[in-house]
Amino acid sequence: MRIILCGFGVVGQSLVKLFDSRSDELYAKYGLKPRVVGVFDSKGSAVDKSGLDLYKLVEVKKKFGTVKNYSKTKNSMSGTDMLKNIEAEVLIETTASNYKDAEPGMTHITTAMKNSMHVISVNKGPLALAFPSLLELAIYNQVMFKFSGTVGGGTPILDYAKNSLSGERITSFAGILNGTTNYILTNMASGLSFEEALKDAKDKGYVEADESLDLDGLDAAAKLVILANWIMGMKVTLPDIDCSGIRKVTVKDIGKAAKKNCAIKLIASCDKELIVGPKEIPNDDPLCVNGTLNAIAFTSEHSGTQTIIGKGAGGMETASSILRDLLDIRQEIARD
Numbered sequence: 500m501r502i503i504l505c506g507f508g509v510v511g512q513s514l515v516k517l518f519d520s521r522s523d524e525l526y527a528k529y530g531l532k533p534r535v536v537g538v539f540d541s542k543g544s545a546v547d548k549s550g551l552d553l554y555k556l557v558e559v560k561k562k563f564g565t566v567k568n569y570s571k572t573k574n575s576m577s578g579t580d581m582l583k584n585i586e587a588e589v590l591i592e593t594t595a596s597n598y599k600d601a602e603p604g605m606t607h608i609t610t611a612m613k614n615s616m617h618v619i620s621v622n623k624g625p626l627a628l629a630f631p632s633l634l635e636l637a638i639y640n641q642v643m644f645k646f647s648g649t650v651g652g653g654t655p656i657l658d659y660a661k662n663s664l665s666g667e668r669i670t671s672f673a674g675i676l677n678g679t680t681n682y683i684l685t686n687m688a689s690g691l692s693f694e695e696a697l698k699d700a701k702d703k704g705y706v707e708a709d710e711s712l713d714l715d716g717l718d719a720a721a722k723l724v725i726l727a728n729w730i731m732g733m734k735v736t737l738p739d740i741d742c743s744g745i746r747k748v749t750v751k752d753i754g755k756a757a758k759k760n761c762a763i764k765l766i767a768s769c770d771k772e773l774i775v776g777p778k779e780i781p782n783d784d785p786l787c788v789n790g791t792l793n794a795i796a797f798t799s800e801h802s803g804t805q806t807i808i809g810k811g812a813g814g815m816e817t818a819s820s821i822l823r824d825l826l827d828i829r830q831e832i833a834r835d
């Protein structure tokens with residue numbers, strides 16, 4: 500299967516390492532032979548129609564900071580040109596999430612769909628701003644659009660609600676969808692001030708380059724948009740979310756909650772309204788997970804409330820969700 504990979508950061512590099520380390524097994528077990536024919540980052544690209552050497556690609560990126568130096572000619576083909584001119588079955592979009600105009604991911608995804616490529620995105624920006632129209636574009640162009648890694652990283656939250664609960668009517672859901680704010684709130688509950696907890700999270704590499712995406716609830720809101728569209732069939736985008744973050748939560752608020760055997764968590768919920776905001780959660784509620792964990796509770800008409808818990812991020816975890824999507828695409832192509 501020929502693949503074009505947009506972005507070669509933490510997730511992109513984890514993915515090619517996964518392909519490289521499991522190539523024999525992927526072929527023997529699933530008949531999947533991923534052939535990465537093009538990769539680009541913000542500085543340039545690497546192309547080989549017969550398949551790039553994945554080990555070399557990672558080494559080049561490590562040494563030069565860009566995949567451009569993969570070949571002596573230093574390829575500077577733009578991402579859009581690559582998507583228009585290099586033949587591939589699947590685009591994997593892993594550039595940074597941007598909630599202002601969703602670029603460059605939006606152009607990558609729409610160009611690929613219009614060129615009849617299936618798309619896997621872990622980039623939440625385009626989905627947060629244009630989920631309904633992207634789904635329509637995929638249907639119109641008869642391509643598959645997969646995005647398992649956008650919510651929960653490697654934890655299959657979307658698949659669980661869509662497939663394991665199929666036939667059920669999910670009436671509402673609520674969850675902790677951002678590991679960074681959960682880590683900060685957990686540390687504040689152990690006595691750190693907001694500033695100390697934020698610094699610790701930054702030192703550990705948990706905070707987005709633009710900290711506002713975590714702290715002001717935008718990342719959680721983007722995931723709520725994806726869930727609301729995909730699971731509840733709503734047609735909503737980011738401006739439809741009533742969103743507030745954790746900046747105003749004080750150690751005093753957390754102490755008050757603790758006296759009631761509760762913790763304050765940043766909760767994204769879909770009931771009558773779509774809301775992201777800090778909320779008191781009883782300590783014995785399965786949703787009340789600590790550290791960087793994510794958790795989401797789905798309430799359905801007949802099977803009650805079920806909570807799924809797992810790591811919400813991480814390069815390898817997110818790469819494994821891309822692999823799941825790729826296997827789905829491979830199976831659907833084989834079925835056709």
Ligand SMILES: NC(=O)c1ccc[n+]([C@@H]2O[C@H](COP(=O)([O-])OP(=O)(O)OC[C@H]3O[C@@H](n4cnc5c(N)ncnc54)[C@H](OP(=O)(O)O)[C@@H]3O)[C@@H](O)[C@H]2O)c1
Nearest residue numbers: 506507508509510540541593594595596603621622812813
């Ligand atoms: N990391 C996680 O745990 C995780 C989990 C779930 C979802 N995600 C999402 O997955 C995506 C990738 O995350 P990441 O952690 O891998 O981010 P990252 O390390 O910052 O990598 C982003 C990549 O995008 C490239 N890029 C940025 N602007 C570009 C442009 N205009 N044209 C081409 N490439 C461009 C960057 O190029 P340079 O290398 O040249 O800077 C980099 O290779 C994000 O949308 C993120 O929200 C991440």
